Amino acid sequence: MSDPAREEDDNIIDTRLSDALSERYLSYALSTIMSRSLPDVRDGLKPVHRRLLFAMRQLKLDPKNGYKKCARVVGDVIGKYHPHGDSAVYETLVRLAQDFAVRYPLVDGQGNFGNIDGDNAAAMRYTESRMTAVAVALMDGLDEDAVDFRQTYDGEDEEPVVLPARFPNLLANGSAGIAVGMATSIPPHNVGELCDALAYMIKHPGASVDKLVDFIPGPDFPTGGILVESRDSVIDAYKTGKGGFRLRARWQCEDLGRGVYQIVITEIPYQVQKSRLIEKIAEMMTARKLPFVDDIRDESAEDIRLVIEPKSRAVDPEMLMEQLFKLTDLETRFSLNMNVLDAARTPSVMDLRQVLQAFLDHRMDVLERRSRHRLEKIDHRLEILGGMLIAFLNLDEVIHIIRTEDEPKAVMIRQFALSDIQAEAILNMRLRQLRKLEEIEIRTEHDALNLEKSGLLALLDDEPLRWKTIGKEIAAIKAEFGAATALGKRRTDIGAPPSAVVVPLEALIEREPITVVCSQKGWVRAIKGHLDDGAVKDLRFKDGDKGRFAVHAQTTDKILVFATNGRFYTLGGDKLPGGRGNGEPLRLMIDLGNEHDVTAILTHDPERRLVVASDSGRGFVVAEKDVIAQTKNGKQVLNLAPGEEAVACAVLDAGADHLAVIGTNRKMLIFPLSELPLMGRGKGVILQRYKKGGGATLNDIKGFSMETGLSWPFGSGWRTETDLRSWLSKRAQSGVMAPRGFPTSNRFS
CATH class of the missing domain: 2.120.10.90 (DNA gyrase/topoisomerase IV, subunit A, C-terminal)
Structure with missing residues (x-):
């Protein structure tokens, strides 16, 4: 009888803790990079997006068909393809349906799918969805062996490794994700401009990034706005695959008569919540950090309309907006980091040309695979049609064999040199197919398939012809989703970069007299007004502390601090804590070590x-x-x-x-x-x-x-x-x- 303790000991493997942790963390990192965070350069999708769209296709949720409950879609996704939480999958579905979050939505939602204010979507049991035409274009050719399939996590079904992607989704819709040790951030672009660049690359394979920027001048965000990045910066970002783009809100000045005006903001930067933006501006107004602004109100309906009233008609609108751009999210910076998985599933940072070329290479691969698949189908059908034509030529004899022979299939194969498939097709023919008109139709179909086969063989044998075919597909995408359509019009204008000299800091701060007080132990505060010596002596400090410095200044002043380490530090008069309480430690505002002390404080x-x-x-x-x-x-x-x-x-x-x-x-x-x-x-x-x-x-x-x-x-x-x-x-x-x-x-x- 075996010893259970001995068997248990035999299953123990001695290993160092560091080795075990390294091995497991590496597996986790690879899983995060490959299966969660980085998109595939070919279809621009992460696994959860791909599985979601594939599940909707299996449910036949085409644009022409009706909607289905999102709960049904999410259930199929997590039950068959994506073994994760339902909330994560539903959030993905919701985002793909939001026209303010995705430049070209992949999901057509019906119900409450949230809004630009940051309100959440309704529960999945209340909302319905189906695919958009863009999603259909991504999966065009999925049944024609265009891409590889793999088993799902439970081995009961199959899912595509990548979608055929007739639509350039990676750059059109962008992507964002954080993996282990790497991240991706790709802004959305205009698909019409992408198609022009792709068409140019087909004709000029060695096209430079500088030339491609002539077609793609910058991102095109769903919420519009104005791109205020210089062309040189845009080119540099696209050349390296890393960089950033400054985006500003779109605004206009409405004349109210008698010199009075108001600012109306009609578009806000991408991924900025309107409600949070208004809250932030209101908080800054309360803190007196926006001296030019008197009020802000939201008059938005379906379109955005934020009204900002200046404190005085004498305030220059340009200066007011420069102040808001400097201090609020009316100007943001969207980073670019084109870190993607290539066709070999290897993460790498690509430049603009490499991303476009990877899409073209994928389309070439899809075209070749679909052509070969179609050739197989044609050969199979031609084989069947050939058998049917033999049957029509020997119709009486075929009928006689079927009526008299016990094994008519074997006899026909031997008598007419038929294949097994041809004999089976003849036996499965219906009586009404024996009419003369049916024979004519079969011959017509046979000739048409032979002609199509010749064209496919010529296509597979001629690379320039294949590139020409891909060019036609790209032209069709541009016609379907380009600038001629409501969806494809460019929303983000390309503006001039702002001048280096903007509003001076002093102009952004309300000028008020203050007395800067610093205690012996380094607690600093700014008391309103200029205190005289008597008032300074009456100030209270923490137990064991006492006054040391008292300097008259204005909120617009810079305060200089000279320390025993020979360094000068600069503080803004408006940034100092208020006079209530004991203030804050000066060392938290500047990098001054405990081994050093303040020597002098003065107004600059x-x-x-x-x-x-x-x-x-x-x-x-x-x-x-x-x-x-x-x-x-x-x-x-x-x-x-x-x-x-x-x-x-x-x-x-x-x-x-x-x-x-x-x-x-x-x-x-x-x-x-x-x-x-x-x-x-x-x-x-x-x-x-x-x-x-x-x-x-x-x-x-x-x-x-x-x-x-x-x-x-x-x-x-x-x-x-x-x-x-x-x-x-x-x-x-x-x-x-x-x-x-x-x-x-x-x-x-």
Whole structure:
């Protein structure tokens, strides 16, 4: 008797966990890439789309026939071909029926299939569907051995590996999907333009992408809009198979009389929900980020009509729209990544020419397979007709054999040299087929089939003739779905790219006075109005924290932050948190590490100059317009040696001609500003020299005019000293002790 424990041990395979995970994850990745996310370059479909259309064809849901419940269609798909959830299949069916989501819908839906506002479709038990003419064109020739079939997941039926695709669906309807480690994003295009490009490629096999763009100037989105991408960018995207296209809403200005106008938006960018767009604009109006806009309302019925009212008739409509394009989804960017499965089921990124050529190659393969299939059918029928003609020539004898012989089939085969198929066809003839007229019809059919056979043989033997036939098919597709039809008219206009200089940021922000307050621990906030010193002192902070910086600014200003790492950071006055509460940590707004701290905060003035200095006593003059940072990472201005820190940043007023420097040793030095270099970045020169090993460092700096004197805090006010000869010297000296009454903090402010 066998030992169950021993048998169980024999089924255990020792393997490393990493190897097991790698093997299984690879299988999952391949399944996602091949069977879920990437479309086939030949028919432009993923398996779920292909199975859905095939199931509808099996249900005979042609455009000329009636509708069937979507629940019936979904049930057939998941029961026979696609073993996944019904909701996923139904969502696919719904999208293929939405004319605002698919450029050339493949499903004709009856009932509630959702809308551009983002509302969901009704349940599948309420809606009905059937195929469109485009879907029929995709499956033209499916019964003629045009493509390979494979077994379904349960082995009980067969499904096509790819559709014959008389319609160039991949580029016409586009595709989008995210696989493991790769993704695809293909915008829809105009099929009439695609047909023109395909016809040109048949005549000029070596056509370049530049030439093809003459026929295909860019995508054609279901929701229209205006493409504002330069031709060079479009060509570059199509050449590489990667890129993007900027799409803007279509708008017009309606004159209401007496100089009053309103903006009416009639088309919005592709895949933008109208309701969400309105909500976003309303939120920005509440946040005062759209100072030009007074109101927005939705007057849409079947067509889109969004009305935007300006705050004043003096507002330029172009500037108002540039503001909306910049800040809202009225301008979007649709990415291009033509990552598809080729005929060998290998994922690759193709350019425009490769995608079109792959479609033509597929049509050539389909044409050859359909022609061979038709030849087989003709040969079979000719064989039957040949037997029938022999029967008519020997009709009396055939009748005699049938009436007298026990095995008439064998006798006829031997007597008239017939094949088994011919003898069976003669035995299956009806009596009424023995009339003279039937013989004439058989001879006519026989001659016609021989003529058709000769044509097919000539077609298979002549490649140029096959390409000519494919060209006629493409011309027929253009006639059926091209620009001459309501469905085929181009919806997205090709516009000029916007100018590089658009609305200045300040024009998009409502100008209001604010006081920027930053605490000792780095919490920053913007309080409305310009607070005086008393109000600043009365501000409350978190427990254990206190005030450090308070700067008067406007919401339209840029706020400069100089840190101990020698970097300048830039913040927008309108982006700072409001004055209620304690604000937000400054480190969350800029990339400032915990090992560094803020040295100075000031309002940006591009006409001013600054002096920056490190604790080692080195520094230089920099133009304030050169310190603006474009990213959260800031802009390095003062280069520091290991162990050094930036400790001072002083504003130089227009009349400043001297610089005062004071160290931690309370020694002060004054020298002409002309001795400092103007730099954009660097370590600078020595401002004040300190005794080696003495531990003294630079503490503060201040630019001033020798004529007006040097001021510093004294008591509750300020003290100004004009006799500064004792401290006046050359740059890089050690200086002399500060005057009596100078602050113990060793700072000028």
